[in-house]
Amino acid sequence: xxxxxxxxxxxxxxxxxxxxxxxxxxxxxxxxxxxxxxxxxxxxxxxxxxxxxxxxxxxxxxxxxxxxxxxxxxxxxxxxxxxxxxxxxxxxxxxxxxxxxxxxxxxxxxxxxxxxxxxxxxxxxxxxxxxxxxxxxxxxxxxxxxxxxxxxxxxxxxxxxxxxxxxxxxxxxxxxxxxxxxxxxxxxxxxxxxxxxxxxxxxxxxxxxxxxxxxxxxxxxxxxxxxxxxxxxxxxxxxxxxxxxxxxxxxxxxxxxxxxxxxxxxxxxxxxxxxxxxxxxxxxxxxxxxxxxxxxxxxxxxxxxxxxxxxxxxxxxxxxxxxxxxxxxxxxxxxxxxxxxxxxxxxxxxxxxxxxxxxxxxxxxxxxxxxxxxxxxxxxxxxxxxxxxxxxxxxxxxxxxxxxxxxxxxxxxxxxxxxxxxxxxxxxxxxxxxx
Amino acid sequence: xxxxxxxxxxxxxxxxxxxxxxxxxxxxxxxxxxxxxxxxxxxxxxxxxxxxxxxxxxxxxxxxxxxxxxxxxxxxxxxxxxxxxxxxxxxxxxxxxxxxxxxxxxxxxxxxxxxxxxxxxxxxxxxxxxxxxxxxxxxxxxxxxxxxxxxxxxxxxxxxxxxxxxxxxxxxxxxxxxxxxxxxxxxxxxxxxxxxxxxxxxxxxxxxxxxxxxxxxxxxxxxxxxxxxxxxxxxxxxxxxxxxxxxxxxxxxxxxxxxxxxxxxxxxxxxxxxxxxxxxxxxxxxxxxxxxxxxxxxxxxxxxxxxxxxxxxxxxxxxxxxxxxxxxxxxxxxxxxxxxxxxxxxxxxxxxxxxxxxxxxxxxxxxxxxxxxxxxxxxxxxxxxxxxxxxxxxxxxxxxxxxxxxxxxxxxx
Numbered sequence: 001x002x003x004x005x006x007x008x009x010x011x012x013x014x015x016x017x018x019x020x021x022x023x024x025x026x027x028x029x030x031x032x033x034x035x036x037x038x039x040x041x042x043x044x045x046x047x048x049x050x051x052x053x054x055x056x057x058x059x060x061x062x063x064x065x066x067x068x069x070x071x072x073x074x075x076x077x078x079x080x081x082x083x084x085x086x087x088x089x090x091x092x093x094x095x096x097x098x099x100x101x102x103x104x105x106x107x108x109x110x111x112x113x114x115x116x117x118x119x120x121x122x123x124x125x126x127x128x129x130x131x132x133x134x135x136x137x138x139x140x141x142x143x144x145x146x147x148x149x150x151x152x153x154x155x156x157x158x159x160x161x162x163x164x165x166x167x168x169x170x171x172x173x174x175x176x177x178x179x180x181x182x183x184x185x186x187x188x189x190x191x192x193x194x195x196x197x198x199x200x201x202x203x204x205x206x207x208x209x210x211x212x213x214x215x216x217x218x219x220x221x222x223x224x225x226x227x228x229x230x231x232x233x234x235x236x237x238x239x240x241x242x243x244x245x246x247x248x249x250x251x252x253x254x255x256x257x258x259x260x261x262x263x264x265x266x267x268x269x270x271x272x273x274x275x276x277x278x279x280x281x282x283x284x285x286x287x288x289x290x291x292x293x294x295x296x297x298x299x300x301x302x303x304x305x306x307x308x309x310x311x312x313x314x315x316x317x318x319x320x321x322x323x324x325x326x327x328x329x330x331x332x333x334x335x336x337x338x339x340x341x342x343x344x345x346x347x348x349x350x351x352x353x354x355x356x357x358x359x360x361x362x363x364x365x366x367x368x369x370x371x372x373x374x375x376x377x378x379x380x381x382x383x384x385x386x387x388x389x390x391x392x393x394x395x396x397x398x399x400x401x402x403x404x405x406x407x408x409x410x411x412x413x414x415x416x417x418x419x420x421x422x423x424x425x426x427x428x429x430x431x432x433x434x435x
Numbered sequence: 436x437x438x439x440x441x442x443x444x445x446x447x448x449x450x451x452x453x454x455x456x457x458x459x460x461x462x463x464x465x466x467x468x469x470x471x472x473x474x475x476x477x478x479x480x481x482x483x484x485x486x487x488x489x490x491x492x493x494x495x496x497x498x499x500x501x502x503x504x505x506x507x508x509x510x511x512x513x514x515x516x517x518x519x520x521x522x523x524x525x526x527x528x529x530x531x532x533x534x535x536x537x538x539x540x541x542x543x544x545x546x547x548x549x550x551x552x553x554x555x556x557x558x559x560x561x562x563x564x565x566x567x568x569x570x571x572x573x574x575x576x577x578x579x580x581x582x583x584x585x586x587x588x589x590x591x592x593x594x595x596x597x598x599x600x601x602x603x604x605x606x607x608x609x610x611x612x613x614x615x616x617x618x619x620x621x622x623x624x625x626x627x628x629x630x631x632x633x634x635x636x637x638x639x640x641x642x643x644x645x646x647x648x649x650x651x652x653x654x655x656x657x658x659x660x661x662x663x664x665x666x667x668x669x670x671x672x673x674x675x676x677x678x679x680x681x682x683x684x685x686x687x688x689x690x691x692x693x694x695x696x697x698x699x700x701x702x703x704x705x706x707x708x709x710x711x712x713x714x715x716x717x718x719x720x721x722x723x724x725x726x727x728x729x730x731x732x733x734x735x736x737x738x739x740x741x742x743x744x745x746x747x748x749x750x751x752x753x754x755x756x757x758x759x760x761x762x763x764x765x766x767x768x769x770x771x772x773x774x775x776x777x778x779x780x781x782x783x784x785x786x787x788x789x790x791x792x793x794x795x796x797x798x799x800x801x802x803x804x805x806x807x808x809x810x811x812x813x814x815x816x817x818x819x820x821x822x823x824x825x826x827x828x829x830x831x832x833x834x835x836x837x838x839x840x841x842x843x844x845x846x847x848x
Contacts, residue, residue, distance in 0.1 A: 032742035036644030266770025276574035359668030
């Protein structure tokens with residue numbers, strides 16, 4: 001054993017120099033650790049800012065301002081002849097009822113332009129509301145009823161406090177006159193916030209107060225249906241082939257390398273593929289969920305294949321050998337034993353792939369799913385849009401009220417994505433077997 | 436007869452065939468002296484295969500015939516479509532049923548037929564992914580060649596001026612449009628660089644902390660939270676970049692007297708970096724985990740602290756893998772579309788100043804293809820040329836990255 005005290009350098013484990021060095025090293029250790037923690041916290045803060053900025057802008061999208069007016073269902077307007085003919089009732093000028101009610105409320109307003117501004121307080125969907133009411137209950141004719149009517153988007157914005165009243169009038173979208181009317185309505189308790197059912201039941205609209213995401217939701221549903229119907233079976237079959245049957249050969253290597261590369265191709269390139277093949281060669285209908293679904297299926301296929309292969313590989317060989325030993329063919333071993341055992345893993349991968357497809361926008365822009373479509377699509381061949389594209393379209397709209405709608409739509413989309421991912425996690429937790 | 440009724444009739448026929456075949460097989464097997472015979476339902480499937488495969492092949496042949504340029508008169512074509520083709524299909528299906536039922540006997544090796552067909556279907560399914568790649572390459576290449584017939588290659592690759600707006604009338608000023616794509620490439624690189632400046636340090640340091648310092652509890656909570664960043668749709672990031680971050684940077688610039696446009700490359704880049712953080716961190720996480728424990732133990736045994744071990748042993752050992760991860764992240768950033776479409780500019784601008792608006796390859800592809808298109812204009816074709824460049828670049832990056840990562844893994848396996 002050597003005696004450390006005799007060493008020529010003369011360093012000692014508790015010399016001042018060594019202790020100073022140690023303290024420095026410990027400080028740098030702490031610093032490094034803190035930097036690492038700070039990096040994680042920064043990333044999480046960014047996430048928090050993102051979510052906060054969306055939620056704080058978006059939660060008001062789920063309520064909408066209504067103006068309560070005393071509507072007189074005058075017989076002279078709705079049903080001049082008193083026949084109660086359904087056709088006459090349907091085609092009556094209900095907008096006039098709303099206008100009369102507004103005039104009665106603000107009798108001092110005169111002049112064409114001022115009146116038009118006054119009438120724009122109420123959304124033009126009010127007349128449809130009234131018509132539906134009268135058609136359901138013709139007994140209303142001749143009565144005067146207090147009815148909450150959907151307000152225009154400007155009124156809604158003022159009521160939710162998005163319009164800065166301190167701004168000079170010429171820079172403000174809502175003028176002093178309208179603000180005065182609104183204050184009067186507010187004082188008399190005629191402004192109210194109701195749950196925004198339109199947002200969940202209507203298609204897109206140029207008017208923010210009427211716009212809803214039902215059309216986009218149905219479009220997303222059909223698109224994902226097609227994606228799933230194509231990508232899931234193809235992905236599972238490819239994975240089974242590659243894991244269970246493919247003999248090692250150049251061709252099978254090619255398939256494998258190709259799938260890995262396909263997984264990293266930018267999504268927009270798939271859009272161009274869809275445009276060139278499905279639209280220009282196969283002449284499928286533009287903007288339809290079928291084309292969107294096919295394109296997204298090709299895009300998600302690699303994700304599903306990779307996940308399915310991992311799940312199949314995780315099934316131990318003893319299962320296969322036991323099946324083969326009992327006289328099963330290779331295919332019976334694969335389809336009757338390996339596949340059911342790997343199904344939870346495959347489904348988890350598929351759901352994650354579909355969640356990706358649900359949030360995808362760029363390829364769908366290429367195949368024309370960006371058109372303005374007010375109707376709710378009725379099938380896979382109808383022109384449609386999907387939720388992310390609807391968000392993109394609304395984000396581009398100049399009206400202030402669409403900012404709120406965009407954030408609201410993002411919240412709905414995120415809710416769907418979270419549900420899907422939670423489902424995937426649950427599936428994995430519940431059914432995954434550790435061998 | 437149109438498609439769906441025909442399909443229903445075929446399915447009905449095969450259902451009857453299945454029932455009849457398995458029933459006949461049951462009788463035959465009972466009488467058979469052989470010990471090992473196929474199960475009755477396999478005979479049923481055998482009959483179904485005979486009933487369905489010929490019509491499917493006929494249908495495929497018919498579709499291919501219709502696609503060939505060899506045109507018939509529409510009248511004849513319709514007649515064949517309406518009458519001749521369905522009859523042929525039904526005959527084929529009926530013939531298949533008849534022959535297969537006739538052939539049923541216990542010594543028939545039906546499982547071999549069934550499994551042979553399943554095998555072929557599996558191979559066909561696997562080929563779809565190759566066809567996808569082929570489709571991408573061919574469709575991009577075809578349109579790109581058309582494009583280079585109109586615009587010289589040198590202009591596209593070396594031109595400094597990008598303004599693809601071709602005029603409506605031939606005599607308008609600047610009617611030809613110019614297709615120099617250098618400003619797009621520099622814009623893409625600028626935004627990608629900014630994104631990497633955000634994502635690589637944050638992602639790498641998070642990965643180091645997660646693997647070397649964090650308790651398993653911390654990991655279990657924070658890792659999924661970080662993954663949320665990767666799961667947020669890109670259109671949401673785009674909205675965030677355009678409405679929150681871009682405006683924030685502009686206001687900050689205003690308050691300190693620097694002119695920052697609200698569509699600055701900085702805003703798009705930072706948000707894109709944010710999106711890529713979890714990508715970098717989970718890839719580096721795997722790679723750092725793959726560094727053998729013996730290296731760590733050796734370092735600790737020599738008295739090194741954790742941070743010294745990380746800096747002097749683990750990171751150098753993991754470097755090739757981390758380079759691979761960064762390359763993958765770069766390819767991700769180059770191909771990212773929605774963030775830049777919503778938050779970056781549309782006008783080409785040859786600059787390296789991150790405070791100005793630049794445009795990228797993906798933004799231009801979207802700009803050129805959204806809206807009305809004519810398929811022979813240079814404007815539309817230019818999008819395909821850009822996409823081909825994008826495809827080739829990202830493919831090269833991925834291939835290099837995968838090779839690097841694989842080499843690295845092999846080293847420590």
